[in-house]
Amino acid sequence: MITGDCLRLQLIFMPTKNQKMAPRKPRTDAQRNRERILQVAKEAFTRSGANASLDDIAKEAGVGAGTLYRHFPIRDALIEAVYRTEVEKLAAAEQKFSESLPPIEALRAWMLLFVDHIAAKQIIAPALNSVVGGPSKLFEGSRGQIQGAIDSLVKRAIKSRDIRRDLEPFDLLRALIGVSHVTSGPDWQQSARRLVDILITGSRPIK
Helix, strand or coil: CHHHHHHHHHCCCCCCCCCCCCCCCCHHHHHHHHHHHHHHHHHHHHHHHCCHHHHHHHHCCCCHHHHHHCCCHHHHHHHHHHHHHHHHHHHHHHHHHHHHHHHHHHHHHHHHHHHHHHHHHHHHHHHHHHCCCCCCCHHHHHHHHHHHHHHHHHHHHHCCCCCCCCHHHHHHHHHHHHHHHHCCCCCCCHHHHHHHHHHHHHHCCCC
């Protein structure tokens, strides 16, 4: 969201018809404030759900209430942004792991991160339910990013012959999602992490 100062600068330096306006990047401090607000908001929604105080979030993030509302004019905008940020981090990790790790290790690292994503989704689910229309649209929008990431990682591991050619990427996600739902104890994440290694071992080619 453009701040008042940024808007005034744009009006002062408005290009003529023969000029093209270069895309503006968020100021470093504004981007840093936004990231800090999102991190604090995620923690606040974990503790208090959708009714977490926005003023308290701003205070804990070290910004004024006005700064928070410039980035997120309404509560729903902040709730949605917290979830979207988690999904974006997960999707971006696919490229990072692919560039820095062997194919099978990149797949394993991403699956472990996906376990953390499931935990975050469960944590903010009550808050997401407060968004008008519920969280279904958010979940549907994130599905493509997540599916694209796992597809790319599996394809790379198949090409390197680290895993079987008949492996369906979504089967890996389904198994991890399943363990998060069938366990009622707080240690389900440890079980899911162990399951990652089991799935990786079971996905290797039969010799």
